[in-house]
Amino acid sequence: MNTLALPAEDRDRSPHTGYTRGHWEAAADGLLAAAWRWASPHGARLDLPGRPSRSGVRSDGLEGFARTLLAAAFRVAGADGADPHGWLGRYADGLAEGTRTPGADDAESWPLILDHHVQGQPMVESASIALGLRLSRRWLWDHLDPAVQDRVAGWLRGALRAVPAPNNWYLFPYTVAGFLESVGRGDAETSRARQRALDLLETWYRGQGWYADGDGRAFDHYNGWALHLYPVLDAHLRGESTVHGDRLSEHLASFSLLFGGDGAPIHQGRSLTYRFAAGAAVALGAVTGHTPLAPGVSRRLLSGCLRYFLDRGALDANGLLSLGWHGPHEPTLQHYSGPASPYWASKAFVCLLAPADHPLWTDTELAAPSEGPDRVVGLAAPGLLVQTTGADGIVRLHNHGSDHVRPHEGESAEDDDPHYGRLAYSTRTGPTSVGNPADNHFAVVVGDVRSVRRRIHPLGAGHGAGWGWAASWHRPVFRPGPPMVPGLRVESAVVARGRCELRVHRVVGAPEGARVELTGWAVGDEEQLVSALHPLHGWTGQDVVRAPGGTAFTPWARVPRLTAAASGSAVYVALAALTAEPEPPALDAVVTEVTVDAEHVAVRWAADGALTRIAFTPFVVTHS
Structure with missing residues (x-):
């Protein structure tokens, strides 16, 4: 059952789910509070309980820090800097400690970013850190000591020099490069990383709004929470219009059908333990305007998906997202899944970039596409x-x-x-x-x-x-x-x-x-x-x-x-x-x-x- 402290339902504005923007803010705060109970002494790693992934406990701790930072950044940026729980101060301390001696074997230091087949997982997490810093720049990055900024930027640059896995991973250095350019640290290296990712996206695009996740034929939820999310959000933050927005809109025309009347996303593909991250593309479409869906439909899909998992035991006794689907479920997992892996669900909180007066939150909730005619x-x-x-x-x-x-x-x-x-x-x-x-x-x-x-x-x-x-x-x-x-x-x-x-x-x-x-x-x-x-x-x-x-x-x-x-x-x-x-x-x-x-x-x-x-x-x- 749901263990978060959520506000009262609003069945007038949200007749299908009862959820409002306040529920999303409360969910973010609850997930962050539960995860921070397991922080290292100086907050550079969130070492959540559970069996380690193949990448080891230090990488898992970085994963906890990075993926929850993404949720905090969406939460604070969407509130125009309001941070009632002081999340960003904790992440500021963690950034300083984690980058002090990268690669050291201690309780705080982050692992180095190396090639995907050597020590690749930190590259994944570098994208969440970079995106979190870009979203919260005015309230976090700009207040860091210049020496800390230099160390963080130096650590992130490892993502531009290591070899990604041959799939959506190329969007991680792309995202890191986008952040570095946004704070005046762009150069030929960042330009190459961005262009390489965009070139690959063109080869992976198959039409009708769908990308293959790499050179093969893997079509799954990575379309929404990676292949569309990173380039469209990057363009949105740059104030640019690109072909990727049009592709997201076309994607949502069919992808919006893949949520059941109970809110469940389709159970297919890998990394399903990310759960309500499946709604990230729907949220991004609503935030950027690249969507064929009415705002009330978008909120129905988003809130329905969030509520589906919260009501079915996705949180464990500690209030943490478990490794599984409803609750723990080993066959749902991949070999790279660790205790903090489910927190890529944070991507769904991109919806909070829509302010409180946005139609996504003010329009009345409408039925999901799957609730209409066959x-x-x-x-x-x-x-x-x-x-x-x-x-x-x-x-x-x-x-x-x-x-x-x-x-x-x-x-x-x-x-x-x-x-x-x-x-x-x-x-x-x-x-x-x-x-x-x-x-x-x-x-x-x-x-x-x-x-x-x-x-x-x-x-x-x-x-x-x-x-x-x-x-x-x-x-x-x-x-x-x-x-x-x-x-x-x-x-x-x-x-x-x-x-x-x-x-x-x-x-x-x-x-x-x-x-x-x-x-x-x-x-x-x-x-x-x-x-x-x-x-x-x-x-x-x-x-x-x-x-x-x-x-x-x-x-x-x-x-x-x-x-x-x-x-x-x-x-x-x-x-x-x-x-x-x-x-x-x-x-x-x-x-x-x-x-x-x-x-x-x-x-x-x-x-x-x-x-x-x-x-x-x-x-x-x-x-x-």
Whole structure:
């Protein structure tokens, strides 16, 4: 439950969440107060309790300092310097102590910023410190002793000289350079760091407001809380207009659909323990004006997301953000996650840069996009299909374009990532963990070894009135045993209408004796959700498997499954559904006719007689 001291709800101005700007200020203050209980003697590190990350306790302590500084900076800058709790004075002391002897093995000194593969985490934190200093310059940086300013600037410059990870990390030196230039310390080095990041952003931009996180095809929440946040906020602070603002606005047109009626963001991708940072892009759009959303919609999404986590145990007994989703949840984490990692959630407090008289806070809260009519939106650029149902507020994200395989990497089943490889994700369910039966997965089974889906090759996505589709193909990989079967290929397509998902798979080159399996959504007994999976063609077996490791939403889950023999080439067709409706219609009445041959699938829908046709070569989806 929420342990913060929050003001009374305002259901007149905020009929959906009750939250106002005062709630955001109180949340920032509460999170800061809890974190500062664990400060080092002179305040240079916040050594939060918990198992250390792979970077070690000194880096973790810097992480606590840097990420909470970001929250404090948004809080104070948004109040035009008002700092009733004296946060910035504490950070001033910490800046002086942390940079006195960088790299020293003591209770205060910050680690040096080195290459990402050597000691990279401090580079991440340098961006939060630089951005925090830039936001609060008049009340913090400008009051530091000149010698301290020199030491801080010298430490930050390490980010300009070390090698970032080949993804959004290039925006960390970009942000450091932006701060240094804003205080008159720019030079050729800062200019190079900024231009390098902007050049890379252009190569990562895929269209429709979506960036890949690096040279591969990783599309996830890093779009909002990094790839859009840093360049758009930088331009806003410079008073400039750039193409990045227009891209943010286009991004929010689809990304705003990825918040459920209960406020939950979509549970997909890495670093999900950052939780309500998922709202950072929505907040930034409202602050800068680069948004298609009405102010009341933006606040609904932001406050709904914050309240969703506060009401579901995101804070531990010490008032700290735990490592997990609702509460602690190990499978949600990455190897770089440490006790202070969840405090990248501070990015959501960018909303406080909108003053109290801004429409973001004064307009009446409106319904979230997912609370309106059912919608299906196909996004060809990232290869995603968004499906929302207003009756239960559930958002489903069908994944036919986002994976976690970089261009130079081979495909290995050992690197299977449930948060990227599954066919679908939602705001009410999470993927089952490795070692449990996989949800929303099509597997080829060879010698009792189930394949995993690694590199995803999109075949397209689109939508029409009341329906949409997305498709992809992949080469199944296996562990243990030979990693691949030569010539084996799986083509997958989904067509969404209302709460229904038509799932079509064509297997090419299956070896003799192989089997295939398709699973649906993983749900627990206490969740009041219905997960259904109904065979239409090719499937011969049907059962329910157990996932005792549960998901981020339930400690124990069931997963519906279809099975069949496979040899050579064959097509398999099924209907799936996830719903919170108390008595949903049975799937066996949704379709009246299914016609399948080696190159085509045709399905007629009972509700209106519409015909969906899928052709495999070339791949084309039509609906009429």
